[in-house]
Amino acid sequence: MRKIKKFGSLLAATAIAVSGIFSFPSAAVYADDASTTYSYTYDIWGDVQSSPDAYRATKHISGDMFEFEDAEGKTVAKNFVEPQGQFIRGNHIFVCDTGNNRIVEIAYDGKEYKGVRQITEFTDKNGEALTLNKPYDIYVTENYEMIISDYGNERVLHVDKDCNVIKIMTTPAVTPFNDPVDARVFQPQKLIMDTAGRIYVQAEKINKGLLEFDTRGEFTQYVGASPVKFNMVDYIWRFFMTEKQIEAQPRFVPTEYNNVAIDSEGFMYVTMSVYDDNDFLTANPVRRLNSTGSDILVRNGNDPPCGDLKWDNAGGYNGPSRFYDVVTFDNNSYCTIDQTRGRIFAYDFQGNLLYAFGGIGNRLGYFRKPVAIDRMGDSLFVLDGQYSNITVFELTEFGTLINKALREYQNADYDKSAEYWNDVLRLNGNYDLAYIGVGRALLRQDKFAEAMEYFKAKRDRRNYSKAFEQYRKEQIEDHIGDFVKALIVILVGIWLIKKVRKIQKEVRECD
Amino acid sequence: MRLKKIKLSSFISKEWLSHFGKTLKYSLYVIFHPFDGFWDLTHEKRGSVGAANFLVFLFLMLNILKLQFTSFLVRNINLNRINMWVEIASVIAPILLWCVSNWSFTTLMDGKGRLKEVYMGTAYALTPMIIIGYPNMILSNFLTIEEITFYTFFDTLGMIWFVALVLAAMMMIHDYSLTKTVFSSILTIVGMAVIVFILVVFFSLISDGIAYFVSIYQEIQFRFY
Numbered sequence: 001m002r003k004i005k006k007f008g009s010l011l012a013a014t015a016i017a018v019s020g021i022f023s024f025p026s027a028a029v030y031a032d033d034a035s036t037t038y039s040y041t042y043d044i045w046g047d048v049q050s051s052p053d054a055y056r057a058t059k060h061i062s063g064d065m066f067e068f069e070d071a072e073g074k075t076v077a078k079n080f081v082e083p084q085g086q087f088i089r090g091n092h093i094f095v096c097d098t099g100n101n102r103i104v105e106i107a108y109d110g111k112e113y114k115g116v117r118q119i120t121e122f123t124d125k126n127g128e129a130l131t132l133n134k135p136y137d138i139y140v141t142e143n144y145e146m147i148i149s150d151y152g153n154e155r156v157l158h159v160d161k162d163c164n165v166i167k168i169m170t171t172p173a174v175t176p177f178n179d180p181v182d183a184r185v186f187q188p189q190k191l192i193m194d195t196a197g198r199i200y201v202q203a204e205k206i207n208k209g210l211l212e213f214d215t216r217g218e219f220t221q222y223v224g225a226s227p228v229k230f231n232m233v234d235y236i237w238r239f240f241m242t243e244k245q246i247e248a249q250p251r252f253v254p255t256e257y258n259n260v261a262i263d264s265e266g267f268m269y270v271t272m273s274v275y276d277d278n279d280f281l282t283a284n285p286v287r288r289l290n291s292t293g294s295d296i297l298v299r300n301g302n303d304p305p306c307g308d309l310k311w312d313n314a315g316g317y318n319g320p321s322r323f324y325d326v327v328t329f330d331n332n333s334y335c336t337i338d339q340t341r342g343r344i345f346a347y348d349f350q351g352n353l354l355y356a357f358g359g360i361g362n363r364l365g366y367f368r369k370p371v372a373i374d375r376m377g378d379s380l381f382v383l384d385g386q387y388s389n390i391t392v393f394e395l396t397e398f399g400t401l402i403n404k405a406l407r408e409y410q411n412a413d414y415d416k417s418a419e420y421w422n423d424v425l426r427l428n429g430n431y432d433l434a435y436i437g438v439g440r441a442l443l444r445q446d447k448f449a450e451a452m453e454y455f456k457a458k459r460d461r462r463n464y465s466k467a468f469e470q471y472r473k474e475q476i477e478d479h480i481g482d483f484v485k486a487l488i489v490i491l492v493g494i495w496l497i498k499k500v501r502k503i504q505k506e507v508r509e510c511d
Numbered sequence: 512m513r514l515k516k517i518k519l520s521s522f523i524s525k526e527w528l529s530h531f532g533k534t535l536k537y538s539l540y541v542i543f544h545p546f547d548g549f550w551d552l553t554h555e556k557r558g559s560v561g562a563a564n565f566l567v568f569l570f571l572m573l574n575i576l577k578l579q580f581t582s583f584l585v586r587n588i589n590l591n592r593i594n595m596w597v598e599i600a601s602v603i604a605p606i607l608l609w610c611v612s613n614w615s616f617t618t619l620m621d622g623k624g625r626l627k628e629v630y631m632g633t634a635y636a637l638t639p640m641i642i643i644g645y646p647n648m649i650l651s652n653f654l655t656i657e658e659i660t661f662y663t664f665f666d667t668l669g670m671i672w673f674v675a676l677v678l679a680a681m682m683m684i685h686d687y688s689l690t691k692t693v694f695s696s697i698l699t700i701v702g703m704a705v706i707v708f709i710l711v712v713f714f715s716l717i718s719d720g721i722a723y724f725v726s727i728y729q730e731i732q733f734r735f736y
Contacts, residue, residue: 466655
C-alpha cells in the first residue's frame with residue numbers, strides 16, 4: 001500500500017514537472033508563429049545561454065519594390081546591386097545602391113515603404129551635371145543635405161536637398177596620397193558629419209585614422225589612428241636581422257578602420273576587422289573615439305565587446321567575429337554587425353552583452369554578407385551586400401523590457417529598474433544582467449542578504465563584496481551586545497573558577 | 512548465522528594507535544624545529560608512514576573542500592566543470608612524482624635517504640599548509656574584495672613555509688649541504704618533467720600499439736565475415 005502511495009506521489013510530481021515545462025513559455029514570447037529563438041547571451045563562464053528574441057525580423061525590403069523613371073522616361077523597378085551603405089534620417093532611408101550608381105530614398109509612413117526618388121545626378125555651381133561612380137556611403141544632415149562618398153570618382157560630395165553641389169572634397173595633398181613613389185588613390189568609403197559640420201571619412205587602405213575635412217571642405221588632419229601593437233618576440237628578432245631582412249618583414253603598422261558612426265553625444269564609433277584570430281579579446285574591434293582620437297569605450301562587462309567568445313568550424317564559418325558596422329542608441333547602447341557568422345551583437349553602455357542574434361542563411365532574419373546597420377526609432381535595418389536587400393527587425397516585449405530597465409538604471413531609479421528586470425527574468429531566467437539589476441535594487445533597499453544571493457548567483461564579485469560588507473557590519477552591530485555579554489560571562493567564570501581553586505587549595509593546605 | 516561483533520581494536524591495536532598519535536603530534540614539533548625535527552624523524556624513528564599518509568589525506572581533503580567552501584571572491588570556480596578525479600590526481604600525483612624523482616636522483620648523489628623517508632619528510636612538510644589552510648578557507652568567507660590580501664598573505668605564508676621545510680627535510684634526510692639540497696631539488700623538478708614526458712610517450716605508444724592490433728583484427732574480420 002505504502003509503495004503504491006509512493007508511486008502515486010512520484011507520478012503526481014512528474015506530472016507537475018512536465019506540465020510546468022510545457023506551460024512555462026509565456027504567451028507573450030511565443031505569441032506569433034514568426035518568432036524564433038535564435039538569440040543568445042553569454043553567461044559569466046562564457047557559455048552560450050539561449051534567450052528569447054529581443055528583435056524579430058519582420059520584413060525584407062528589396063530594390064524592386066520601388067519604381068522610378070529611368071533616363072528614357074520609362075518606369076522600372078530595379079533590384080539593388082551590391083549596396084554598400086545606408087543612412088536613416090527621420091523616417092527616410094537612403095540606400096547607396098553601389099552597383100547601380102544611384103542613391104534610393106525610401107520613406108516609411110508607419111505602414112508601408114514607398115520610394116521617394118532615386119538620385120543619380122547632381123548639378124554643380126557651373127550648372128554642369130555630375131554623376132556617381134560606386135557611391136559607397138551616405139550621411140544625411142537634419143535639413144536633408146547629403147554627404148556622399150563617391151568611391152569610384154575619388155571624391156566626397158556635399159549636396160543640398162535638391163542635389164545642388166555645396167562642396168566637393170577631393171584627394172587631400174598629404175601622405176600617402178602625394179607620395180612621389182607610391183601615391184595612394186583616395187577611395188572614400190564610410191563617412192559621417194559631426195555637429196560642427198566637420199566631415200570624417202574612412203578611406204580604403206588608409207591606416208592613419210579618419211580623414212577630417214573642415215566646413216570649407218579642406219583637409220585638416222587625420223583623427224584617431226589605431227595605436228600600433230608590438231609583438232615582443234618579433235621586436236627582439238629585429239635586433240638580429242640585417243636591413244634587408246627587416247625590409248622583408250611585415251611592418252608594425254596600425255590597423256585600418258572599416259566603418260564609422262556617430263552617437264547622440266557626438267562621439268565617433270569606429271569598427272575594425274583586421275587582427276589576428278587569437279587576439280580577438282584584446283583587439284578592441286569596436287571603439288568610441290573622443291575629439292583627440294583616443295578610445296573611451298567603457299568595457300566593464302565580463303568580456304570585452306568582441307562578438308562571439310566561442311565558435312567551432314560550422315560549415316566553414318570559423319574564426320572570431322569581424323565587425324563591419326555599428327549603430328548607437330540614445331541610451332549609449334550599441335549594436336555591431338559581424339560578417340563572420342552574420343550576427344548582430346547588442347551591448348549596453350557598460351559593455352555588457354545584451355543579446356546576440358542573426359546568422360548566415362537564407363531565411364528571414366539571416367544574412368549572407370551584412371554590410372550596414374542603422375535604426376529608425378527602435379527598429380533595426382540591416383543592409384545585406386550580397387542578397388542586396390534590407391532586413392527590418394522590430395523590438396519584442398523582451399527587448400523593450402531590457403531597454404526600459406536600462407533607461408531607469410541610467411536615470412538612477414534603481415527600484416523601477418528592478419521591476420523591469422524582474423519582468424525580464426519572467427521571460428528569461430538565464431539573463432545575468434537582470435539578476436544583477438535586481439540585486440542592485442535590493443542593495444539600495446538595505447536588503448543585504450537577499451542582494452548577496454542575487455549577486456552570488458551570477459558571480460558579480462564587486463557588488464557581492466559591497467553587499468557583504470554592509471551585511472557583515474549589520475550583523476556585528478546587531479550582535480555586539482551578545483558578544484560583550486558572552487565575554488563578560490567567560491571572564492567572570494574564569495575568575496570564579498580560579499577563586500574556587502584557590503579556596504580549595506587553602507582548605508587542602510589547612511588539612 | 513552468528514555475527515561476531517566487530518571491534519575497532521581488532522583492526523587497530525592500542526599500541527599502533529598511540530604510536531600513530533605520537534608520530535602525528537610530532538609533525539607540530541617538526542615545523543618549528545625543522546633541522547632537529549627532520550633528523551630525528553627518520554634517524555630516531557619519531558615519524559611514521561601512517562602519520563605521513565594521514566597528513567597527505569588531510570591535505571587532499573583541504574584541496575577538495577577548498578573548491579566548495581572558499582569564498583567565490585577568492586576563487587571563482589565553475590563547479591559544473593570540476594572533475595573530482597582530476598582534482599585528486601592534481602594533489603597526489605605531484606607528491607608521488609616528487610618522491611620518486613627525488614629518490615632516483617639522490618641515490619646517485621650519495622643521498623642517505625630511502626624512498627619511504629623521502630615520502631615521510633615531504634608529507635610532514637605539508638603540515639603548515641594544512642594548519643593554515645583550513646582556518647584560511649573559513650576566513651575567506653568573512654572577507655570583502657579589498658580584504659582578500661589577508662587570505663593571499665596567509666596562503667603565501669603557508670607555501671613559503673612548506674618550501675623551506677621540504678628543503679630542510681631533504682637536507683637532513685640525505686645528509687646534504689644547503690647548496691647540494693637546492694641543486695638536487697632543481698634536478699628533482701626536472702626529473703618530474705622527464706617522468707611525465709616518458710609516461711605520456713609510453714601512453715601514446717601503448718595506445719598506438721593497441722590500435723594496430725585492433726585494426727589488424729578488423730581487417731581479418733572484414734575479410735572472413
